[in-house]
Amino acid sequence: GAGVSQSPSNKVTEKGKDVELRCDPISGHTALYWYRQSLGQGLEFLIYFQGNSAPDKSGLPSDRFSAERTGGSVSTLTIQRTQQEDSAVYLCASSSTGNTEAFFGQGTRLTVV
Amino acid sequence: AQSVTQLDSQVPVFEEAPVELRCNYSSSVSVYLFWYVQYPNQGLQLLLKYLSGSTLVKGINGFEAEFNKSQTSFHLRKPSVHISDTAEYFCAVSPRNQAGTALIFGKGTTLSVSS
Numbered sequence: 001g002a003g004v005s006q007s008p009s010n011k012v013t014e015k016g017k018d019v020e021l022r023c024d025p026i027s028g029h030t031a032l033y034w035y036r037q038s039l040g041q042g043l044e045f046l047i048y049f050q051g052n053s054a055p056d057k058s059g060l061p062s063d064r065f066s067a068e069r070t071g072g073s074v075s076t077l078t079i080q081r082t083q084q085e086d087s088a089v090y091l092c093a094s095s096s097t098g099n100t101e102a103f104f105g106q107g108t109r110l111t112v113v
Numbered sequence: 114a115q116s117v118t119q120l121d122s123q124v125p126v127f128e129e130a131p132v133e134l135r136c137n138y139s140s141s142v143s144v145y146l147f148w149y150v151q152y153p154n155q156g157l158q159l160l161l162k163y164l165s166g167s168t169l170v171k172g173i174n175g176f177e178a179e180f181n182k183s184q185t186s187f188h189l190r191k192p193s194v195h196i197s198d199t200a201e202y203f204c205a206v207s208p209r210n211q212a213g214t215a216l217i218f219g220k221g222t223t224l225s226v227s228s
Contacts, residue, residue, distance in 0.1 A: 033215050040122075042220030043157075043203060056215060091157070093216075100145065100164060102216050104157040 004105035012111045021077040021108045025094030032075050038088040082112045115140040115206045119219035134189040134222045136204035143209040146187040151201040199226045
């Protein structure tokens with residue numbers, strides 16, 4: 001597609017349930033990023049995929065969070081046993097080799113009730 | 114590792130006034146520098162970037178930023194703001210020529226322009 005696509009745009013889930021958030025990057029982009037945006041916290045880096053290299057998972061806040069990228073394209077961020085503090089907007093971005101510009105999706109607004 | 118500090122969390126200004134949003138970074142390697150803007154209820158979009166060359170970078174909507182290596186700063190400026198500039202502004206860095214590292218963002222500055 002023309003831009004980074006994220007789905008769903010909104011997700012309301014009950015505490016303790018698992019959720020999956022999807023990101024379709026721009027075709028041909030080798031790098032893919034996940035960020036979490038909470039009020040007053042800016043953009044918190046979660047995980048970064050670059051080509052076939054091992055992902056940088058240093059930003060994942062707990063072992064309840066995981067992400068995978070299949071075939072170097074689509075990525076899924078999974079949050080297990082969701083907690084209320086997981087409520088945030090989850091943003092995905094992609095960029096071409098060299099990191100000269102990251103293009104962002106519209107985000108998934110996750111609400112844990 | 115890199116880090117970004119945006120010195121002002123909120124900047125209120127009147128329309129047609131000049132504005133400066135401050136950004137300082139820390140890095141042990143050379144970096145690329147970016148400013149992103151997020152308008153209300155919209156996604157992030159690139160405002161401008163510094164990769165190399167002239168330290169004064171011009172972006173969209175009349176914004177510009179100046180890279181100061183000695184002060185490790187990349188402040189964003191606009192000589193005359195409009196109501197439509199009301200948004201969240203994020204400064205970001207990434208290591209130059211290093212694959213496998215992510216963009217690191219500051220916590221953002223909310224620019225509120227009033228008439």
